[in-house]
Amino acid sequence: MGLTANLPRLKPASGELLHLDLMRFVASAGIVFHHSHEFFVPAGRNPFTVREQTAGLALFVDLFFVISGFVIAYIYSERMHSLRDYGVFLQRRAARLVPLHWLTLLASIAVWSLFVRLHCAGEHTPSFRPKCIAETALLVHSFLFCGRPFNGVTWSLSAEMVMYIAFPLFAFVGAKSARLLIGLALVCLPTAVALAAYQNEWNWLSASWIDLPPVARAVPSFAFGAALFYNRERVRELPASGSLLAAATAGLLAAMIFGLPQLITLLLVYAVAIAATGADLKCRAPSAFVRRFAPLGQLTYSVYMWHLIFILILINAFGEKFLHGNLFAAAMAAAVCYIGILAVSYFSFFFIETPARRWLDGVTLFKPALTNAIPL
16 A cells, blocks of 8 residues: 555546547557457467457557547647647657657567577567668558568557648548538548458458558548547437447447457447547536546557567467466466556556656747647
8 A cells, every 4th residue: 555655646638538538448458358369269279260250359449540530639629720830739749659659669679689589589570670660660661561560559650640640631621511521531431441342352241441551541530530529519419328338339349259340340439439429528427437447548558559568478478388278377377467568558657658748748849839738
């Protein structure tokens, strides 16, 4: 008790978007499970078959994109009136993402270097080419591909930065016509769906959404999230949004675990996002459950960035080599892994990310014109 009493407590960035905060954490937990659950596959069952069946869990990243589009529009739609404002916006987005990205990139390089030295590296070893590392560091590897990147989840950060750069376009369209922006999102979605089906020889039911190029995958979801904000009056009128959120989340988890077609699962992702934004826009007091667990949403980015390194060491390297087949030992190793991810994410958020972001926000590259923004 004495050791933890002085530790900072997690608090939501604001009291306005608690349902979205909670869903961000649920999405990050789903991604962690997605990258580790083959470890629990019983002996004799092909883990690759299990991973293929539950590939829909990867669509939690698309929920991130939708939430990001909504929250960025929520914060900045009325605060970007000049190129200087745009520069400050990009500076703050980079300050939020880049410090932890670079730290986990260095940690991933160190871990893989040790594996190579110990001759433990396999076919999934990232590229050590300086060009590939530089592209990853600069977050341009979602469209300049030269090899397998370190900390592979960073493809989504690269795509996210493209969305930030393009945000003034979404804001301009949304400000002119909320219906036009939702129309734009609805045009982007079937276009990306058609591309996914084309890659699978027009087999719609087997089309793999997660195999789309990163930016093509991010655009429809980010645009849809921004459109939810600009159409917020209609979203606010959604009846029983809290109950719909619970039902949509349960349906989404079932679709992901039992292998429903990814395009159907994607629609459930959007249904969850609509229900969560509707619940937050109603301005009613959220349930005790939401209030209690929504602060965990602050750890979303940390969990997302650190989890592959922990899984790589504690599950892929140590667990599968020494513990696979022993269910109790496997469960203990997984528990240590998940607790370690949460613990490091907590300290990362408070003692690395937050100080780094505040310091970088204070660097006067542009005249600070945006204040009191909610960190995403």
